[in-house]
Amino acid sequence: MKKFLLIITLFTFSITFAQHSGEELKASVVNSADDSALANVHVLNLNQVIGTVSDDNGDFIIPARVNDTLYFSYIGFKSIKVRVTNDMLKFQNTKVGLTELALALEEVVVRPFQLTGYLEIDSKNLPINQAARYSISGLNVGYEAGSRNPNAFSKIMGSIFNPADFLHNLFGKKPAQMRKLRKMQDDDKIRNLLSEKYDRETLMALLQVDKQEIQEILINCNYSDSFIETANDLQILDAISNCYEEYKVLNRGN
Known part of the structure; x- marks a missing residue:
């Protein structure tokens, strides 16, 4: 009987291990300010060099193993790195929050080119890439x-x-x-x-x-x-x- 229980235990463990070691991570990306879903967030596994994007609900699936590093990038939000843990692979419901960046307008410098309307003259005044x-x-x-x-x-x-x-x-x-x-x-x-x-x-x-x-x-x-x-x-x-x-x-x- 003990031998039978041991076999069942090992079998259950092997199934659990197989489920969580080979390895896809299912998670979601949200705005940390209001917990709203973020679509089209780029998620990169830096270790395996694989990328994906979140769907309209903020959900994504990506191949991952324990200790892989995921890189999250989204326009207007601060990029972050997240280390994959056993719990993330086991429970498959992790929410990753991104923080919105403050919008800052950079000063735009407009260089005045005095155009005369004569092609031969104006072409000499415009900058040319000399590479x-x-x-x-x-x-x-x-x-x-x-x-x-x-x-x-x-x-x-x-x-x-x-x-x-x-x-x-x-x-x-x-x-x-x-x-x-x-x-x-x-x-x-x-x-x-x-x-x-x-x-x-x-x-x-x-x-x-x-x-x-x-x-x-x-x-x-x-x-x-x-x-x-x-x-x-x-x-x-x-x-x-x-x-x-x-x-x-x-x-x-x-």
């Missing part, structure tokens, strides 16, 4: 040389012949983070989110790098100031990914 871009056959990537670096082309050629120095300090110390790039690019929900953002916050959370490191990567890959300042987060992601693919080519065999 040039070079490509090297065989690498299938380009190099953008902005005003920051007028000797970018010679730097690029130098890097080809000195692969140990090119990008190694940027990517060589972050192999785990950089391996996430392909998964990020393949997830449509992540791509859609990044295409709407310009603050680099989601990229920093996914890649576990800070804004300064992102800027250094782009500078060392010879992207111009104008690109770094105006590109959306998806364009930045693709630029970093191209840079990393180039690093792997140059570093092959080392």
Whole structure:
């Protein structure tokens, strides 16, 4: 009889474990001020690099394991990270509250361009993006040389012949983070989110790098100031990914 009870207990435990270990999290997102549901909140599992969005009721389902970190992002609300716990997977009814940001209008500076109506004159007075871009056959990537670096082309050629120095300090110390790039690019929900953002916050959370490191990567890959300042987060992601693919080519065999 005791043996039978032991078998039943182990069987019940195995079913319970299977239900909560393989692992989908069902939860909802609400406005912490009034508990109202928030639709279209982007939820990213930073560990598994998987994204989803909340529905009209604020509900979402996402693959998750214990200790995975979920990143919640929604326009007008403060982004947060939440660590997945056993209880969250067991009870599947967790509510995650987001706090609304105070709206602040930034000062807009309008630069006066004195237009005369004559194309030949007006075209000389308008600012022009001077960024040039070079490509090297065989690498299938380009190099953008902005005003920051007028000797970018010679730097690029130098890097080809000195692969140990090119990008190694940027990517060589972050192999785990950089391996996430392909998964990020393949997830449509992540791509859609990044295409709407310009603050680099989601990229920093996914890649576990800070804004300064992102800027250094782009500078060392010879992207111009104008690109770094105006590109959306998806364009930045693709630029970093191209840079990393180039690093792997140059570093092959080392």
